[in-house]
Amino acid sequence: MHWLLIGYMFLFIDRPFEVWPWLGxxxxxxxxxxxxxxxxxVYAHKRWLGNALQGGVAGLAAAVLLAWLLSPWSxxxxxxxxxxxxxxxxxxxxxxxxxDEAGLRRLVVGFVLxxxxxxxxxxxxxxxxxxxxxMGIARMIGVDQTMGDPNTFGASLVVAxxxxxxxxxxxxxxxxxxxxxxxxxxxxxxxxxxxxxRSAFLGLLAWGALLISRSRQRLRLLLVAxxxxxxxxxxxxxxxxxxxxxxxxxxxxxxxxxESGQGRIEGFFTGLALWQTYxxxxxxxxxxxxxxxxxxxxxxxxxxxxxxxxxxxxxxxVGLLAAYRSNIRWLRRVGQDYPFLRDWLPLTLARAIGMSVxxxxxxxxxxxxxxxxxxxxxxxFLILARHVVEQRLQYLAEPYLQEWERWESETExxxxxxNSETESMTEVESAFPMTASSGV
Numbered sequence: 001m002h003w004l005l006i007g008y009m010f011l012f013i014d015r016p017f018e019v020w021p022w023l024g025x026x027x028x029x030x031x032x033x034x035x036x037x038x039x040x041x042v043y044a045h046k047r048w049l050g051n052a053l054q055g056g057v058a059g060l061a062a063a064v065l066l067a068w069l070l071s072p073w074s075x076x077x078x079x080x081x082x083x084x085x086x087x088x089x090x091x092x093x094x095x096x097x098x099x100d101e102a103g104l105r106r107l108v109v110g111f112v113l114x115x116x117x118x119x120x121x122x123x124x125x126x127x128x129x130x131x132x133x134x135m136g137i138a139r140m141i142g143v144d145q146t147m148g149d150p151n152t153f154g155a156s157l158v159v160a161x162x163x164x165x166x167x168x169x170x171x172x173x174x175x176x177x178x179x180x181x182x183x184x185x186x187x188x189x190x191x192x193x194x195x196x197x198r199s200a201f202l203g204l205l206a207w208g209a210l211l212i213s214r215s216r217q218r219l220r221l222l223l224v225a226x227x228x229x230x231x232x233x234x235x236x237x238x239x240x241x242x243x244x245x246x247x248x249x250x251x252x253x254x255x256x257x258x259e260s261g262q263g264r265i266e267g268f269f270t271g272l273a274l275w276q277t278y279x280x281x282x283x284x285x286x287x288x289x290x291x292x293x294x295x296x297x298x299x300x301x302x303x304x305x306x307x308x309x310x311x312x313x314x315x316x317x318v319g320l321l322a323a324y325r326s327n328i329r330w331l332r333r334v335g336q337d338y339p340f341l342r343d344w345l346p347l348t349l350a351r352a353i354g355m356s357v358x359x360x361x362x363x364x365x366x367x368x369x370x371x372x373x374x375x376x377x378x379x380x381f382l383i384l385a386r387h388v389v390e391q392r393l394q395y396l397a398e399p400y401l402q403e404w405e406r407w408e409s410e411t412e413x414x415x416x417x418x419n420s421e422t423e424s425m426t427e428v429e430s431a432f433p434m435t436a437s438s439g440v
Contacts, residue, residue, distance in 0.1 A: 006110035015144035056323035063316035071284025080286030140194035154200025166352035170345040199366035271303025282310035301364025346385035
């Protein structure tokens with residue numbers, strides 16, 4: 001079942017049926033999902049995992065459905081609603097069939113591998129001459145059509161980077177695994193820069209700042225970043241340099257680049273105006289263009305949220321974020337209470353998803369990402385991470401506490417020679433082979 005889910009991730013992200021039309025004609029993705037649903041029906045190990053995030057997702061689903069039913073443009077909203085509920089179905093498959101650490105690790109590694117293949121496929125096409133010419137420069141695009149726009153493609157890569165970092169932190173695959181994570185990070189940075197997306201570039205910088213701020217060697221890393229960033233920037237083609245310089249100097253690029261940035265601000269205020277006119281449920285999901293008469297989408301998450309889903313959607317989205325925060329804080333406390341589990345995948349994944357949510361909110365200033373699959377997929381990963389940790393805590397509870405109390409009493413009585421703490425912690429960790437075998 002897990003491999004079927006990974007296969008669907010590949011179909012959803014790389015979307016080969018949009019690259020080769022004959023696959024689209026047979027509706028490969030629909031056939032695959034119907035087959036997966038059939039396997040799920042007979043799958044013997046399904047289980048419902050109670051979690052606040054389940055409620056947060058259900059609340060958002062109710063808001064999307066209600067806004068669609070009450071929308072004056074419900075026919076225009078229907079494709080967006082159908083696509084979003086397909087993502088919801090995958091979320092349910094994910095959270096009901098993956099129940100242990102091995103399954104979680106398999107899915108996270110599979111997701112990162114799929115994103116890596118997606119980037120390699122897109123880079124190959126770019127080197128072959130496939131790109132879009134916009135804002136005065138040639139910009140890399142994703143190999144697919146649905147999410148292949150330079151800004152959307154760049155944002156997808158930015159919010160996926162923290163998951164590769166989670167694998168790095170947990171040392172999945174040993175040295176080869178870490179080398180693969182480094183290669184993935186370098187590939188992502190290259191592709192993000194080639195998109196010429198200013199929002200993705202800012203997201204990349206924000207992710208780097210988050211990594212530095214959370215590192216114990218933050219001062220050293222900050223110094224390295226200050227020394228490396230300028231020469232690295234100068235290696236970019238002049239067209240890309242000018243493109244990114246428009247972030248701080250609008251006159252460095254063409255006039256339409258300035259208008260593009262202004263459009264993000266207008267999208268926010270237009271959303272507020274729609275909210276005032278349709279305060280309860282907004283104009284409906286995906287009804288931005290017919291409601292505003294604009295040829296463009298909102299390009300702003302917050303304007304999109306209140307404009308398309310209204311007060312109901314705003315409350316549901318805040319509830320989803322609160323559920324994210326509650327789970328991440330709980331998992332963070334586990335890492336504090338059990339220090340030797342800190343680099344265990346479920347805990348590094350929780351920290352990574354926290355970064356990704358912050359990046360999604362930041363990128364939402366420049367893009368309408370409300371219906372992006374990432375919100376639900378990452379919620380599913382986080383639900384599974386908490387479930388795995390709760391299982392482990394049941395195993396560790398009594399014997400660990402007894403061993404920990406013994407270790408504390410012994411270390412208090414031993415003079416500190418600089419090595420006693422390390423040796424004692426080794427004894428504690430060795431007492432739990434189940435933890436050691438997980439690769440922590």
